[in-house]
Amino acid sequence: MTSPASITNWDDETDVLIAGYGVAGCAAAIEAHDRDPSADVLIVEKMTEARAGGNGRVSGQSLLISHNAEALYQYQRAMSAKNPVPDDMLREWARQMAGLESYIVERSKEAGTQYVRGSGWSEGDAVYEFPEFGAENAVAYNAIIKPIPSGVWITMKNCVEKRRVRRQYESPIVDLVQDPDTLEVHGAIVQHEGRRKAIRARRGVVLAVGGYASNGDMQRDYYGLPESAPFGSPANTGDGVRILQKAGADLWHMRNFGQSGGIWPAVKVPEFSGVFMRRHLWQTFSWFDIAADNRRFYNEGADLYYTHYKERKHGHWVDTPLPRALPAHMLFDETTRENNCLITQAMTWNTVVEKYEWSDDNVAEIDRGWVLRADTIEELAVKMGRDPAAVRAAVDRYNAACARGVDEDFGRPSYTLQPLATAPYYALALVPGLVCTSGGGRRNIESQVLDQTGQPIPRLYEAGELGSMISDLYQNGSYLTEAMISGRAAGRNAVLAKS
């Protein structure tokens, strides 16, 4: 922390300082402005204007809509059973969630975007991730906002831009200005044009800088993932966690029982720091995945995209074992190559912001060397750096299961058991891809950050993925809506605090 006594001259002053121009930061800014239109609100964002927007901008845009607070409370409580969230927080969150749809619809109208019922993730209106915990009563439906991609973030950003909210880009927050005795926050230090600028915040500071999916060291230290890469913003390097540690905050949800957002099969290529998300819904199934030992390692045909890559093992929902299987490859044949674009184009930083258009037939990526091709399985194995006989054995075993219509190894559904039968054959290296993280400062439903004794740190608020209340299993559409709810609370409480 930087002490107020060390500041000889403030470079800028505001009433409410918000760090991060994602969905949570937008929600905080809109609320702060609307609660007190005379207040000065400043957003500082790490990236350039063209690259702002964080994970929300490149997300699936799915919003959880609930009309039943009691059922949602029960559902979330069951999903959080491995690491319970305070009951009063859960109840109030569920109450606010049950009323959130009108807020979203209003914002969408104001922004000139299109609110649409239905998730785009499934043929039905809703994704029920964990039915046995009461999903069907809790979730009315999922909704998205068009345009896709980025509709939710575009909506919130347009609403911010209609208000008197100052925005400053290429200005990462790096520290808080804080009384060393009381921990009261007086402002923040922002890095801009090569120098540290001190910004006074008369009423409060909101940290809405997202998570740490783009920080490999934090993934190793906090999550135990030896290797992983982000689907989302390269800006989300855990800056908020570092700042909160210095600020005396208690941390929570750094490592949940499972990775809440899931550990998804992803494709890493040298040209991009982030990863592509492997396709979910397949037209053909002549493919399977192998681990370092040249064997299959899970049920690849299960509907894992509906459970954020959790599978039920020994009575518990756990992450699929990709991180413990590396190096891993997907093997497939010509039929699957011809009929499926291998990745999901509608979300991820690489496709939405970097605007890489993966070819529908994957030929451009084969030509780039991102996908390996060979006329025989043995030749393909050599290109992968694997033992040809072992890879041949894996293909024979899988093809035999297809012939029987029964996967005795992992119980892959019979309709997905299609053999690798048509040459040429292909291989795609897989790495663990992260949608998001939950860890950050422990907070209450008012978005106040708590210190290690459970007391709010004066004038410090936190919203969104940084310090999310999601403590284990995750229902589709909860992160974006939580960013709105926690952002609104942060903006409201900050602006209403006396200066």
Ligand SMILES: Cc1cc2nc3c(=O)[nH]c(=O)nc-3n(C[C@H](O)[C@H](O)[C@H](O)COP(=O)(O)OP(=O)(O)OC[C@H]3O[C@@H](n4cnc5c(N)ncnc54)[C@H](O)[C@@H]3O)c2cc1C
């Ligand atoms: C591929 C993908 C799909 C997803 N799909 C869904 C979905 O369908 N539904 C759902 O609910 N959730 C989904 N999520 C999760 C959801 O997008 C995020 O949890 C949510 O956007 C978090 O919002 P946020 O505002 O807290 O963080 P972000 O949206 O990540 O925004 C953080 C902002 O802070 C900025 N920043 C970072 N560091 C600093 C700093 N030091 N100073 C200033 N600014 C900084 C970033 O540049 C960014 O603009 C998905 C995520 C990904 C990556």
